[in-house]
Amino acid sequence: MPAPTAGARRRELGAFLRSRRGRVTPQEAGIVPGPRRRTPGLRREEVAAAAGVSLTWYTWLEQGRVNGVSRQVLDSLARALRLGDAEHRHLLELAGEPAAEPPGPATVTREVRDLLAMVEPNLAHVVTRRFDLVAWNAPVDALLRTMPERPSGEDLNVVWLMFHSAWMRERFAEWEAEARWLTALLRNEAARQVGNPGFERLVARLTATSPRFREFWESHDITPFTPSERRFRHPDLGEVTLRYMKINVENDPDQSVLVHYAPPGSPAAEALARLSRA
Structure with a gap:
């Protein structure tokens, strides 16, 4: 199977972020939704603010228009989107970053x-x-x-x-x-x-x-x-x-x-x- 192109990875990364954003409720993110809110998950500006990045940059990221994302920003996005360990690893892999070292001694099931x-x-x-x-x-x-x-x-x-x-x-x-x-x-x-x-x-x-x-x-x-x-x-x-x-x-x-x-x-x-x- 051929390796995915950089463009395909960026598009898949954007699609993954959009899917996770739609699964986090405002209440889980500590946001009090207004009576007229229609977005079931988080808005882009809410994720951007929680991760400490600009709305424009985050929008481009979801659109697959950003080349290279730092580990620090990826970890911030993982926290903002409340990703589990497997989802966090997947995010890093899509961005071309090595997975973080497991904390503490390895656990063997x-x-x-x-x-x-x-x-x-x-x-x-x-x-x-x-x-x-x-x-x-x-x-x-x-x-x-x-x-x-x-x-x-x-x-x-x-x-x-x-x-x-x-x-x-x-x-x-x-x-x-x-x-x-x-x-x-x-x-x-x-x-x-x-x-x-x-x-x-x-x-x-x-x-x-x-x-x-x-x-x-x-x-x-x-x-x-x-x-x-x-x-x-x-x-x-x-x-x-x-x-x-x-x-x-x-x-x-x-x-x-x-x-x-x-x-x-x-x-x-x-x-x-x-x-x-x-």
């Missing part, structure tokens, strides 16, 4: 945690778009327990661990290819997150502390995620080849479930079963 448990003894974990590791199942936990120092905070990030953990280097049979691929994945995602402070902070930390990451990052290689397979080394299980795939969490576009699995009855499946019993 019960359904996603159930999925992690259901795929055992296969390995499954949840990552954000920035590759922060936010949840995992028992087989992954069994692997993490073998790390000399268990990471936490900002270090609990797949890209950071790939370049800073000797344990990770030992586990991947083809570490350099994996590290290049992961860097290209991060750059591909970062292109959609220009201005996102979380992405900028991660890239700055990696660039300052890892010459190999800096080398791979400056090559400007990008790649989309594609299911494939990779080889792992384990001190007790030996070398194991697993397939992997990604499942997007539809009600939280910042999260994905990564599953490493083996065909039933294969030697790799037997190895995973032994790992889960460890």
